[in-house]
Amino acid sequence: MLFSNKLRYALATVAVAALVVLGIDVKQAVAHKDPHTADQLKAFEDVFMEQVKIGDALFHGDEKGRGTKLSRTGMACAMCHPFASDTHPHEFPKFQEQIGSFATLRDMINWCIEKPNEGEKLAADSDQMKALEAYIYWSNRNSKLDPGRH
Amino acid sequence: MNDRQIERPDPSTVLTRRSFINKSLLKGGAGVAAAGFFPVINTMDFAYGQGAQSFRFAWVSDTHLYPKDVNTRFVDKAVRAFKEVQAMSPAADFMIFGGDLAQLGDPVEINLGAELLKEVKIKKYFIPGEHDWYLDMGALWNKSFGAAPWTFDHKGVRIIGLDTISYAEDFWTSRKYSPKERMGHMATLDGTLGGAWSAVGEKQMRWLSSTLANWGKDKPVLIFTHTPLYEYYPAWNFWVRDWKAVQELLAPYGNVTNVHGHVHQPLYNEIGKMRSIGMLATSWPWPYAPEGVPALTRPMVRADPGDHFDGVGWGSLSGGNRVEAEYKMWRKTVFATAEVDSGTGDNRNQVLFPRVVDRL
Numbered sequence: 001m002l003f004s005n006k007l008r009y010a011l012a013t014v015a016v017a018a019l020v021v022l023g024i025d026v027k028q029a030v031a032h033k034d035p036h037t038a039d040q041l042k043a044f045e046d047v048f049m050e051q052v053k054i055g056d057a058l059f060h061g062d063e064k065g066r067g068t069k070l071s072r073t074g075m076a077c078a079m080c081h082p083f084a085s086d087t088h089p090h091e092f093p094k095f096q097e098q099i100g101s102f103a104t105l106r107d108m109i110n111w112c113i114e115k116p117n118e119g120e121k122l123a124a125d126s127d128q129m130k131a132l133e134a135y136i137y138w139s140n141r142n143s144k145l146d147p148g149r150h
Numbered sequence: 151m152n153d154r155q156i157e158r159p160d161p162s163t164v165l166t167r168r169s170f171i172n173k174s175l176l177k178g179g180a181g182v183a184a185a186g187f188f189p190v191i192n193t194m195d196f197a198y199g200q201g202a203q204s205f206r207f208a209w210v211s212d213t214h215l216y217p218k219d220v221n222t223r224f225v226d227k228a229v230r231a232f233k234e235v236q237a238m239s240p241a242a243d244f245m246i247f248g249g250d251l252a253q254l255g256d257p258v259e260i261n262l263g264a265e266l267l268k269e270v271k272i273k274k275y276f277i278p279g280e281h282d283w284y285l286d287m288g289a290l291w292n293k294s295f296g297a298a299p300w301t302f303d304h305k306g307v308r309i310i311g312l313d314t315i316s317y318a319e320d321f322w323t324s325r326k327y328s329p330k331e332r333m334g335h336m337a338t339l340d341g342t343l344g345g346a347w348s349a350v351g352e353k354q355m356r357w358l359s360s361t362l363a364n365w366g367k368d369k370p371v372l373i374f375t376h377t378p379l380y381e382y383y384p385a386w387n388f389w390v391r392d393w394k395a396v397q398e399l400l401a402p403y404g405n406v407t408n409v410h411g412h413v414h415q416p417l418y419n420e421i422g423k424m425r426s427i428g429m430l431a432t433s434w435p436w437p438y439a440p441e442g443v444p445a446l447t448r449p450m451v452r453a454d455p456g457d458h459f460d461g462v463g464w465g466s467l468s469g470g471n472r473v474e475a476e477y478k479m480w481r482k483t484v485f486a487t488a489e490v491d492s493g494t495g496d497n498r499n500q501v502l503f504p505r506v507v508d509r510l
Contacts, residue, residue, distance in 0.1 A: 049506070052506070053506070053507050056505055056507055060338065060508075072221075073220070073223065074216045074220040074221055074253065075221075078339070078340060079339075080435075080455060081437070082339045082386055082436070083340050083385070083440075083502040083503065083504060083505065084502070085437045085440060085497070085500065085502055086437040086496070086497065086500075088496075088497075088500065090499060091499075098454070098455070112455065115456050116455050116456060116458070138503070139502060139505070140500060141501075141503060142501035142503075143501045143502075144501075146499045149499075
């Protein structure tokens with residue numbers, strides 16, 4: 001016999017407990033999958049596009065009231081990256097040559113801020129970083145996912 | 151295929167651009183050499199087979215000077231370019247400044263440029279860029295450097311400088327934009343409010359037509375513009391909106407070369423019998439547009455964004471019986487040898503979308 005009766009009872013108890021837990025999760029998951037209303041979808045889109053617009057402004061050198069100093073040279077991100085071209089968000093994470101390590105898009109954004117633009121880097125989870133990321137991803141949204149490509 | 155499609159530029163024209171190291175600059179520039187770059191001078195040599203003589207001239211454009219208290223990196227590169235032009239031996243016949251001397255048309259920037267340009271003692275000719283123009287609508291530019299268009303004949307070549315800048319539709323009056331706001335929108339390459347601002351315009355085309363009226367159809371013509379005389383990615387204003395009318399006007403002439411700035415990248419194109427050559431900036435390189443790069447262009451290598459002397463400088467164009475482009479920059483080989491290092495091949499999986507706003 002592969003298992004003793006004692007061990008079989010223990011396994012069965014664990015299995016029942018797991019099903020109970022899963023059942024709760026399934027119920028929650030089902031609840032979460034209620035059909036979205038058009039208003040909800042519009043609200044989600046509005047939240048995203050608001051961040052895209054803030055990111056667009058920051059990317060084009062308009063930092064008024066944002067509490068950032070993304071450049072001290074007069075250069076804005078868009079002066080080398082019109083339409084967020086050559087930012088290649090679809091290629092991160094990857095080994096980034098200039099940084100000399102495995103890097104995320106946020107790492108590269110901060111590298112550009114600190115090095116070419118001589119500005120002050122952003123906290124990786126800051127609202128401004130998320131907005132820049134939103135604008136860059138949105139501008140490149142149909143690019144083919146190609147992580148790791150140099 | 152019609153006759154126009156199979157027309158090519160006159161093969162008797164040989165256009166070369168060469169680079170050489172000036173020894174006098176090397177002697178005085180040990181620190182420069184030690185930093186890994188050399189005082190490269192590039193010129194254009196024109197050799198025409200139909201009665202014209204060979205000659206050499208220099209081209210500098212797109213210096214995009216900021217006031218020195220904002221940054222000096224563009225000043226440093228402009229100074230370097232002007233010193234190298236002046237150090238050419240034998241001296242160039244003349245220098246063309248191809249526009250965008252300033253970044254935001256600020257009198258401080260234009261006056262700084264005028265001061266730096268005093269380094270160049272050879273004859274200088276100027277055409278404006280949009281960055282020079284839209285703060286005061288060209289007032290200080292024209293006062294400082296003279297108005298375009300202009301023309302002169304040199305060693306059998308009719309040489310023409312056009313203004314492709316001052317023809318933007320008025321987007322500022324109804325919106326009550328200040329001159330600074332107007333300039334800011336015009337200075338944003340991927341902005342939309344400026345519209346398709348670059349043009350030759352009907353009046354200037356009449357001038358061009360009359361200027362060429364007494365010139366032989368097979369004789370060489372050299373036209374300088376800030377923006378290219380063909381359609382190249384309109385979304386970034388890399389074009390002249392009435393280029394087709396210009397091409398029609400120039401079609402009877404069999405030996406026309408257009409040299410332009412604005413795009414900050416090597417470009418080569420042929421339309422009918424006219425060739426166009428895009429020059430490097432001294433300030434910074436623009437990326438190639440996601441579509442519309444002329445098929446005849448040999449793309450430059452990806453520039454290192456951490457090195458502001460990379461991707462900029464001068465170039466080299468050479469030809470056998472047709473024009474071939476061979477650029478050199480201050481830092482490294484211009485042309486990529488592998489797709490992965492190419493300024494266009496690098497973007498093979500990139501799909502871009504235009505902005506939805508200019509400014510909040």
